[in-house]
Amino acid sequence: MFQIRHIDSLDLPELAPYRTMRRHHEHVLQRIFVAEGDKVVRRLLETPFTVESILMVEKWLPELREVLTARQENIQVFVVPKEVMEQLVGFTIYQGILAVAKFPEPPALDDVLATAPSPRLLVALDGLADAENLGVVVRNSVAFGVHLLIAGESCASPYMRRAVRNSMGTIFKLPIIESPSLVETLLYLRSRGVRCIAAHGHSTSQTLGKCDLSGDCCIVLGSEGNGVSPAVLAACDEAVAIPMANEVDSLNVANAAAVFLYEAARQRGAM
Numbered sequence: 001m002f003q004i005r006h007i008d009s010l011d012l013p014e015l016a017p018y019r020t021m022r023r024h025h026e027h028v029l030q031r032i033f034v035a036e037g038d039k040v041v042r043r044l045l046e047t048p049f050t051v052e053s054i055l056m057v058e059k060w061l062p063e064l065r066e067v068l069t070a071r072q073e074n075i076q077v078f079v080v081p082k083e084v085m086e087q088l089v090g091f092t093i094y095q096g097i098l099a100v101a102k103f104p105e106p107p108a109l110d111d112v113l114a115t116a117p118s119p120r121l122l123v124a125l126d127g128l129a130d131a132e133n134l135g136v137v138v139r140n141s142v143a144f145g146v147h148l149l150i151a152g153e154s155c156a157s158p159y160m161r162r163a164v165r166n167s168m169g170t171i172f173k174l175p176i177i178e179s180p181s182l183v184e185t186l187l188y189l190r191s192r193g194v195r196c197i198a199a200h201g202h203s204t205s206q207t208l209g210k211c212d213l214s215g216d217c218c219i220v221l222g223s224e225g226n227g228v229s230p231a232v233l234a235a236c237d238e239a240v241a242i243p244m245a246n247e248v249d250s251l252n253v254a255n256a257a258a259v260f261l262y263e264a265a266r267q268r269g270a271m
Contacts, residue, residue, distance in 0.1 A: 043169030135166025152182030
């Protein structure tokens with residue numbers, strides 16, 4: 001179901017999430033996120049996530065009418081000229097469509113461990129701050145069959161607008177939990193037989209090609225500037241480096257995630 005509203009005022013209370021898109025912390029506290037772009041919004045509408053509203057230019061209405069009609073909740077559809085939309089949000093919206101939805105309920109860690117097919121593959125994030133990197137890590141995780149993503153307490157929300165956009169909507173397919181203590185979560189995983197492997201560019205003891213990723217494991221990725229923090233590194237079973245030439249000492253975290261996850265998928269016979 002949906003209700004069409006042609007906007008004649010930018011001050012409507014229902015438009016507040018679009019006016020505050022740059023204030024990510026407020027959205028996290030409200031447990032809402034913004035999906036941006038045609039493909040991402042379409043993928044959102046194919047999920048059971050609760051969609052609160054959509055802000056669009058007129059051209060999208062006939063294309064989305066069928067899927068909007070099939071939705072169970074009553075979605076407010078705000079139709080505006082593109083220039084009015086950009087005045088409201090404060091920046092250029094190239095495709096002319098945004099949606100606001102609620103965070104999904106996070107799964108219980110034990111439920112994921114009990115139901116995910118073996119061997120389980122998890123990713124944990126320690127201190128990632130860049131939304132674009134977060135989005136690409138999510139996309140890589142879905143592409144290579146990750147069963148759960150764990151965002152540590154120092155990590156930005158994977159549901160930031162630019163993270164959702166850069167994931168190309170694949171975030172809607174990936175179970176995510178936010179850990180209040182990544183160290184404790186990793187120690188618990190180890191107690192359940194999940195090996196925790198830190199992607200650590202300065203490791204001298206182990207390289208990726210010699211690391212066994214064929215069993216239950218959690219790949220731990222660190223922040224863009226400092227990598228995996230010392231406390232989180234100490235909570236892992238081992239640190240593993242990607243061997244590189246020409247004195248390059250590290251990769252962008254999203255690229256490193258792709259390399260680690262491809263190797264895990266290859267060892268499991270998925271690639």
